[in-house]
Amino acid sequence: MVTAIHRPTWVSVDLDAAAHNLQEIREWTKAKKVYAVLKADGYGLGAIPLAKAFQETASADALIVSNLDEALELRQADLTLPIWVLGAWDYSDLKLFIDHDIVITIPSLAWLQNLPDFEGTLKVSLAIDTGMTRIGFDKADEISAAKKIIDKNPQLDLFSVYTHFATADEAGEKSKAYFEEQLRRWQELTINQGFDPSLFSMANSATCIWHHDDPRISFAAIRPGQLISGVNVSNGELKMPPNLHLERIFSVCSEIADVRFVKKDQSLSYGASERMPEDGYVATLPFGYNDGWLRRMQKSSVIINGKRMPIIGRITMDQTMVKLDRKYPIGTRVTLIGKDGGEQITVEEVANYSHTIVDEIQTTLAPRIKRIYTGDLAEVIGANYG
Numbered sequence: 001m002v003t004a005i006h007r008p009t010w011v012s013v014d015l016d017a018a019a020h021n022l023q024e025i026r027e028w029t030k031a032k033k034v035y036a037v038l039k040a041d042g043y044g045l046g047a048i049p050l051a052k053a054f055q056e057t058a059s060a061d062a063l064i065v066s067n068l069d070e071a072l073e074l075r076q077a078d079l080t081l082p083i084w085v086l087g088a089w090d091y092s093d094l095k096l097f098i099d100h101d102i103v104i105t106i107p108s109l110a111w112l113q114n115l116p117d118f119e120g121t122l123k124v125s126l127a128i129d130t131g132m133t134r135i136g137f138d139k140a141d142e143i144s145a146a147k148k149i150i151d152k153n154p155q156l157d158l159f160s161v162y163t164h165f166a167t168a169d170e171a172g173e174k175s176k177a178y179f180e181e182q183l184r185r186w187q188e189l190t191i192n193q194g195f196d197p198s199l200f201s202m203a204n205s206a207t208c209i210w211h212h213d214d215p216r217i218s219f220a221a222i223r224p225g226q227l228i229s230g231v232n233v234s235n236g237e238l239k240m241p242p243n244l245h246l247e248r249i250f251s252v253c254s255e256i257a258d259v260r261f262v263k264k265d266q267s268l269s270y271g272a273s274e275r276m277p278e279d280g281y282v283a284t285l286p287f288g289y290n291d292g293w294l295r296r297m298q299k300s301s302v303i304i305n306g307k308r309m310p311i312i313g314r315i316t317m318d319q320t321m322v323k324l325d326r327k328y329p330i331g332t333r334v335t336l337i338g339k340d341g342g343e344q345i346t347v348e349e350v351a352n353y354s355h356t357i358v359d360e361i362q363t364t365l366a367p368r369i370k371r372i373y374t375g376d377l378a379e380v381i382g383a384n385y386g
């Protein structure tokens with residue numbers, strides 16, 4: 001896997017804006033602690049620079065990733081904040097968790113009961129399954145048994161007791177009822193268990209944004225992920241609160257690599273699926289579906305010179321054609337996501353166009369697209385070197 005550093009196609013990430021967004025959400029939710037979720041390489045934007053920016057500004061109190069390798073990558077980059085791995089994990093890597101001070105998730109009572117002997121201290125988080133039906137405890141007596149085991153074992157250090165909502169970003173009555181049901185189960189499962197409430201963690205991005213004033217939800221430690229990019233995590237299904245001031249932190253850009261004159265009716269690209277509607281100019285752009293700009297984006301638009309221009313013909317693996325309104329020089333800036341002049345393409349628009357969620361668009365941006373970091377913090381942490 002190689003990043004195309006010489007190719008003029010890039011994702012630009014504003015680290016100051018990212019740190020601002022975390023601080024804003026801390027104030028909005030009055031959270032005591034903010035655990036920044038940076039799984040999937042920081043939702044495609046680069047976990048290491050984001051983590052360093054958060055550590056530098058103390059805007060996060062811990063980092064969350066999805067697997068051990070993502071955690072080790074952060075440790076190797078000298079991140080000293082607590083790091084927590086979500087998801088069930090095998091015992092075979094326990095030593096790596098302990099040696100690198102990484103929090104492991106307890107997915108079930110059986111996992112805890114069969115935990116082999118080890119040396120040192122293991123930090124653990126207790127997953128409570130209130131309705132995701134993915135990992136975690138869904139019976140009060142098993143939670144109480146787990147708590148006894150943890151309390152008795154001085155080698156186990158409880159980091160978090162948490163749950164995850166399935167429908168916090170949805171507006172429908174059924175979704176709201178399911179959210180209520182999960183809350184009811186949380187109360188039933190955790191009440192009278194004697195947990196230190198400062199360990200409770202219940203809020204992902206959507207819960208932070210749209211349920212921030214619900215007194216039944218603990219904001220002791222929040223877990224925002226997608227929200228870090230400042231987008232509407234519901235794809236517009238729910239409105240962003242006007243007094244929550246988040247900034248969009250990234251854009252995706254390229255440059256015209258070639259321009260040609262194409263006659264009316266000439267067909268373009270694989271399958272000859274589209275013809276030129278009139279005589280005119282077509283630009284070839286240096287990105288394709290292998291960069292995450294998937295074939296389903298055919299006929300969507302990009303911005304050139306402050307105007308929308310349509311993608312014409314099938315998107316190929318590495319190159320994409322756009323119908324221009326006139327001839328432009330090679331090297332002209334092309335915006336896939338972001339602003340140019342009075343025009344803007346948001347990641348929500350791209351997600352809606354391709355019938356998916358913003359998370360999928362962001363995490364599909366391929367590692368071969370170079371990431372460029374901006375803002376004062378990029379300089380402070382040396383994000384663009386090495």
Ligand SMILES: *Cc1c(COP(=O)(O)O)cnc(C)c1O
Binds near residue numbers: 086223
């Ligand atoms: C992914 C994830 C998060 C963050 O979710 P967002 O919706 O991106 O904020 C939080 N908690 C858990 C358990 C997750 O899997």
